Amino acid sequence: MNAFTSNASLVIYPTNPNWIPDKPEALIKTLQQTGLTGEPLNKNENSYLVGEYFLDHISFMGCSPNIKLENENDDGTFTFIRITTTENITALTGKHGFAPHCPQCKKPEKNWRVLLKDNQLVCSHCQQISDAWLYNWRKSAGFGRCFIEITDIYPKEAIPQSSVLELLEKRFQIPWSYFFYHA
Ligand SMILES: [Zn+2]
Known part of the structure; x- marks a missing residue:
């Protein structure tokens, strides 16, 4: 879109x-x-x-x-x-350089662009699956x-x-x- x-x-x-x-x-x-x-x-x-x-x-x-x-x-x-x-x-x-923070472990997800699928992210630190909007952007x-x-x-x-x-x-x-x- x-x-x-x-x-x-x-x-x-x-x-x-x-x-x-x-x-x-x-x-x-x-x-x-x-x-x-x-x-x-x-x-x-x-x-x-x-x-x-x-x-x-x-x-x-x-x-x-x-x-x-x-x-x-x-x-x-x-x-x-x-x-x-x-x-x-x-x-x-957009094209910002900010790494959003996982809602569970609060660690930044640098690879979010690759990991973002169907508006969800699997945290590479704690493996928690979260809706992407729950991350801190x-x-x-x-x-x-x-x-x-x-x-x-x-x-x-x-x-x-x-x-x-x-x-x-x-x-x-x-x-x-x-x-x-x-x-
Ligand atoms: Zn996490």
């Missing part, structure tokens, strides 16, 4: 990897009410311009964020919001069926405020988190 066309994204997702909204409109409506998302991008109905309160919900690190909120260069390299839902649990692991990968992608944001360039995660949790009764996807 390659729903992600942006090289680098901040992705907000539900921590239950099986969760998708009963109605996709409910998720979009919630995001629009919070002001995170604005008008739809006409080329893709799952994509939205950033909303009026985007910068209240997403904190940029550093003093002068190099962020484009409009398609200035007409090449799609700007920050917008794309909502993706998938039929099966999708692993968005330190926000460098995510597993799920529903992703709110904020495009053109490089790892640690910006993070969501707890306000937006709490709003999503309150509305959908499940905890949300985020990670950085770097293709």
Whole structure:
């Protein structure tokens, strides 16, 4: 699956990897009410311009964020919001160099790229078989069926405020988190 066309994204997702909204409109409506998302991008109905309160919900690190909120260069390299839902649990692991930690023995698994099969990992230290999302990825990968992608944001360039995660949790009764996807 390659729903992600942006090289680098901040992705907000539900921590239950099986969760998708009963109605996709409910998720979009919630995001629009919070002001995170604005008008739809006409080329893709799952994509939205950033909303009026985007910068209240997403904190940029550093003093002068190099962020484009409009398609200035007409090449799609700007920050917008794309909502993706998938039929099966999708692993968005990207090309980060972080070795995730086993949920049982807590040791890092350097060979995870080779070992990852059907979203499971067999730990090479303790042999425990675990769902890959139970590993500690330190926000460098995510597993799920529903992703709110904020495009053109490089790892640690910006993070969501707890306000937006709490709003999503309150509305959908499940905890949300985020990670950085770097293709
Ligand atoms: Zn282990």
